[in-house]
Amino acid sequence: MTNAFEIIGGKPLKGEIVPQGAKNEALQVISAVLLTEEKVTISNIPDIKDVNKLIELLGDMGVTVERLSGDTYSFEAKNIDLNFFESETFKQKGGSLRGSIMIVGPLLARFGKASIPKPGGDKIGRRRLDTHFLGFEKLGARFDYNPETGFFNVDASNLHGTYILLDEASVTGTANVVMAAVLSKGETIIYNAACEPYLQQLCKMLNRMGADIKGIGSNLLTINGVERLGGTEHRMLPDMIEIGSFIGLAAMTGSEITIKDVQYQELGIIPDVFRRLGIKMELRGDDIYIPAQEHYEIETFIDGSIMTIADAPWPGFTPDLLSIVLVVAIQAKGSVLIHQKMFESRLFFVDKLLDMGAQIILCDPHRATVIGLDNQVKLRGISMTSPDIRAGVSLLIAALSAQGKSTIYNIEQIERGYQHIDQRLQALGADIKRI
Template sequence: MAAFKIEGGASLSGEITPQGAKNEALQILSAVLLTSEPVTIHNIPNIRDVNKQIELLKDFGVKVDQLEEKGSYRFEASGVDLKFLETETFRSKASSLRGSIMLIGPLLARFGEAQMPQPGGDKIGRRRLDTHFIGLKQLGANFDFDAQRHRYFVKAEQLTGKYILLDEASVTGTANLVMAAVLAKGKTTIYNAACEPYLQQLCKMLNRMGANISGIGSNLLEIEGVEVLGGTTHTLLPDMIEIGSFIGLAAMTKSEITIKNVRIDQLGLIPNTFRKLGIRIEEKGDDLFIPAQEHYEIDTFIDGSILTIADAIWPGFTPDLLSILLVVATQAKGTVLIHQKMFESRLFFTDKLIDMGAQIILCDPHRATVIGLDRKYPLRGIRMTSPDIRAGVSLLIAALSATGTSVIDNVEQIDRGYQDIDERLRALGAKIERIN
């Protein structure tokens, strides 16, 4: 098991470029199973979760070629072997990766069957899969859950288009249903669909492959099924969660950082939400420049009441950045209520921040009140463990701003979502090393 040893308190400076989007990559990689023709994907991040998804595709018999350009791959799913579904290797690999659930839609649509063990991922509370399977059943799939083997099964000789009203705007659920519906017979309408930029990217790619999807960017998708899809080339967006993490890093460490090529048009509320904490962010072309700040002050609502920042489905604020905002608020001037609506275990990492000297009241599993210290009492270094990807990076940011030495164990969690994060931070001047 690896750990990060961090000497905190150093100001950073320089430029950093975000990796390709992890959450988009897991959807796009799943979609290569929908065609026997080559699909080329650029800007794929070299991180654990994405590499696991690529390994699964190889195990299915997908031909994978790494191209000369960094992060570029060509996939050809002309010889998919469904017998791999029955192997212990599949059970082991798929159960360790949450994104593996999005293989179900493409496999069912093209080959008429799929199965999946209960997938893993971050331990951030209940993450039910009902939306996926209820939608697939509405398209005509037969569904079975083997409780003893903890395995889901779906089969369908022919999927048929249907009007589907989702009970939740699940991103992965919407992606699965879209990938199933593009090869279904007739018209599928998905209402209350997720409309995140990464889901829009998936739909645009499928249309280039020959699908007929309209309503992209809205919560009402209409899909006219086609008989076959062809190959295409696709480039992933920059990772908006990395971008938000770097904004928080600059603020906490009083650093001057330029975040390059961020696709500002795809960031939604992210920059303005950080601005509510008093962080100055300048847009320079397609770059974000965060100047060094000694102090930043949290806004209040118009009537003077304490600011509340909550997550919401897109175009609301992404839940993946609430942990970062919470850490940043610990050294701001003022008070903020962080309301994590979607996952009931994501705020439990605050006990580590309290040990570092932060003033946080964990009201319940979903809400935390942060009383900013205005840098009068800097956080102090401690030893801690990364519980999940986003909390892990939040603790890393806290450690970089703290006085003294911190050690973060279980950094494999961070590696699941952030490419070469220690090397990239050292290039900015951070005192961080990977130890065993």
């Protein structure tokens, strides 16, 4: 029996909501504690499966982990058991957690060797991790695949600085290579580096630990290797994907919502994209206030042609919010073309929205045109299954705006990325329960 959410939609919500810490930052900064034997304290950690699994994995390998409060942990990676990396436990746990690749850079840098289980699933496995492996090889690491054990053994006893042009501006790839480079001998230059706020956060944290990284926030990082790193304290940014989701939720349900402590200057283009959909919002201190609005109208381009919203690497619009924009456009006035350039098959949840009464033309796996209903027709509640983490929240928003009852199955997908989402929405007055 899997869990599901049962939602009675069509009710305006009201109140304040606090975004959780950023999941994508968590996986990087928590892995970085392996670079020092001194204590590192991290706060605003989201309480979600992917992050909790990584913390558990660190504990298994000998890191002393203390939970100081709900969202704050201290880590002390003094006595790491290097044999653990060849164990069956690591193979199972490391293999099931996508974020576990992030521990490789720090381990190579500090201990000169690591073993990693071959990542599962060819669809994203092979292509995605190339950036990580190629970066490590350029720094002087040697990979040896053992087909009997299913592990890559990596020898990095002689890491040295070099010039690296990344084949793609992968956030996790950049983070991993940066963590390996901070303790390498000499100067490393990384060009086509990802420059997302999460990565900037990691680099600032490493600099506080004693690293020497220049160019933070740009796509050209210069890293001078140092002998060792020390402890630090770090507070994670709020999750920009949650903030965008809540802006969309407010608009689509006609609700008055205040999103607290958003670190506005780190949101980049996100608020502007929602403004282009006609959503009114104002900044009050560091909170985003969204008034209840019955109608919001999509802008057109200056020449009158239909607005296109596409994803792009930072500081472009994040692909993780395109599905939210697509759903919110359903009840806007006007039309918009959603162009998902960076990933395949992220738009296939559109069929569920069509069943609810949305007017959407799926042009191909990457593009969908949404013809806004302008609240003339309400969506109707249906039963549906969440295909992935971002589509799950989009369907949740659609269900909260729909008339009648919706049931969303496979909510494990949603909970990989959003903590206690049902309780937080209930606090705004949403009729959502776990069944």
